[in-house]
Amino acid sequence: MATMDCNEFLHHLEPWLEGSQHPEARVHLHDCSHCRGLVEDFGALQTAARELSAADPEPPARVWASLRAQLEQEGLIRGGRRTNWLHGLFAPIPRPALAGAYLALLIAAAFAVSGPIHRRVNDYRWIEGNQTSALSAQLDTAEQNTVASFHHANPAVTASLHENLAIVDNYITLCEKSVREDPQNEVARDYLYTAYQQKADLLAQMTDRGDGDYGR
Amino acid sequence: MPEAQAIRLAQQGDAAAFERLYRLHSRRVYSLCLRMVGNTAEAEDLTQEAFLQLFRKIATFRGESAFSTWLHRLSVNVVLMRLRKKSGTETSLEEVTEPDEDSGGPRRDFGGPDLRLSGSIDRVNLQRAVDQLPPGYKSVFVLHDVQGYEHNEIAEIMSCSIGNSKSQLHKARMRLRELLHEALRSKAREERKAAGNAGGED
Numbered sequence: 001m002a003t004m005d006c007n008e009f010l011h012h013l014e015p016w017l018e019g020s021q022h023p024e025a026r027v028h029l030h031d032c033s034h035c036r037g038l039v040e041d042f043g044a045l046q047t048a049a050r051e052l053s054a055a056d057p058e059p060p061a062r063v064w065a066s067l068r069a070q071l072e073q074e075g076l077i078r079g080g081r082r083t084n085w086l087h088g089l090f091a092p093i094p095r096p097a098l099a100g101a102y103l104a105l106l107i108a109a110a111f112a113v114s115g116p117i118h119r120r121v122n123d124y125r126w127i128e129g130n131q132t133s134a135l136s137a138q139l140d141t142a143e144q145n146t147v148a149s150f151h152h153a154n155p156a157v158t159a160s161l162h163e164n165l166a167i168v169d170n171y172i173t174l175c176e177k178s179v180r181e182d183p184q185n186e187v188a189r190d191y192l193y194t195a196y197q198q199k200a201d202l203l204a205q206m207t208d209r210g211d212g213d214y215g216r
Numbered sequence: 217m218p219e220a221q222a223i224r225l226a227q228q229g230d231a232a233a234f235e236r237l238y239r240l241h242s243r244r245v246y247s248l249c250l251r252m253v254g255n256t257a258e259a260e261d262l263t264q265e266a267f268l269q270l271f272r273k274i275a276t277f278r279g280e281s282a283f284s285t286w287l288h289r290l291s292v293n294v295v296l297m298r299l300r301k302k303s304g305t306e307t308s309l310e311e312v313t314e315p316d317e318d319s320g321g322p323r324r325d326f327g328g329p330d331l332r333l334s335g336s337i338d339r340v341n342l343q344r345a346v347d348q349l350p351p352g353y354k355s356v357f358v359l360h361d362v363q364g365y366e367h368n369e370i371a372e373i374m375s376c377s378i379g380n381s382k383s384q385l386h387k388a389r390m391r392l393r394e395l396l397h398e399a400l401r402s403k404a405r406e407e408r409k410a411a412g413n414a415g416g417e418d
Contacts, residue, residue: 040334043334044333044335044337045333045337045392045396046361047337048337048338048342049357049361050361052362053363053364055339056246057246058243059260060260063263067238067268068234070264071271074272076234076272077230077231077234077271078229
């Protein structure tokens with residue numbers, strides 16, 4: 001049987017790696033250590049690449065949070081959690097841990113209604129800069145209370161919620177920095193309020209899932 | 217919620233459908249971006265940008281191609297655009313590879329018979345080598361060998377021919393082999409040097 005040379009073998013390399021092994025290519029490989037080395041190395045590369053894929057991470061939660069805020073900003077989505085969150089705060093019996101934040105929002109709402117700029121009540125962007133610090137402080141208090149009273153039988157749930165809380169806190173820090181640098185930037189303030197909303201949601205989840213005082 | 221239903225609802229602006237589509241595909245898109253730019257902060261930014269473009273255009277999706285192919289095409293374009301902006305030039309896919317290797321110049325002899333990669337490639341080594349590939353090679357290697365796309369899908373994603381995809385993949389692998397061999401040789405040199413130093417101390 002006539003054997004192929006190394007250049008000809010290269011045309012059979014890809015099919016060879018995919019399992020289609022031409023008889024002439026087999027003969028060439030038997031005789032050629034250079035091409036055998038190539039096949040072995042490419043095989044090792046493919047294996048390592050698949051292992052790389054198995055280790056692919058999930059994007060952090062903040063990517064979806066930012067994306068969602070942007071989609072809402074552009075009016076591309078409806079039925080957002082922002083409205084649900086406000087509905088939650090205006091529910092007849094607010095969760096004890098969130099009572100402070102609830103109160104801060106009520107104060108802010110009262111300010112907005114009586115203020116010179118008339119905006120929709122269910123749009124939180126009207127809250128002025130001096131109220132952000134009040135809301136932030138109230139959320140911090142709510143966090144302290146919730147974390148102090150949070151108990152769950154499964155330590156993995158506790159760890160996960162704490163980890164998420166740390167992520168949201170970092171996100172809030174970044175957003176607050178952006179707002180401090182440009183207080184009139186509506187997009188930056190939008191991101192900040194979305195971050196506050198996420199924290200309130202998370203605290204609410206801790207309240208719901210905990211088997212401590214607040215979960216009962 | 218199945219993907220087809222999520223697409224239909226997202227086209228009507230349904231928030232839960234957007235989130236469903238994001239959850240279904242974000243890992244692959246983020247991984248693609250991460251492998252391409254090798255930087256988590258930038259990969260996050262690019263993932264957000266790719267999905268933003270997707271959701272802005274979702275009303276125009278008619279299902280001629282698979283949704284994931286469409287999304288990956290957008291993602292690859294977003295990444296390549298960013299890489300082009302960084303390099304400060306407007307370049308085509310062909311130019312983000314290494315055109316001198318297409319010009320029929322002498323073939324380089326990669327690696328000697330004494331070196332084999334089998335068993336010596338770890339994740340860090342491979343990612344470091346991938347980071348050094350030109351963007352065009354990198355895209356095809358990541359899509360084919362890491363993410364498991366077929367050449368016909370890559371051709372659609374990258375807007376190139378199937379032959380072009382195969383050729384880019386071969387060149388990418390050859391370049392990676394060269395880079396990994398070089399890393400092995402460096403390591404061997406360092407080990408010999410360290411052994412020599414240790415021997416000298418005796």
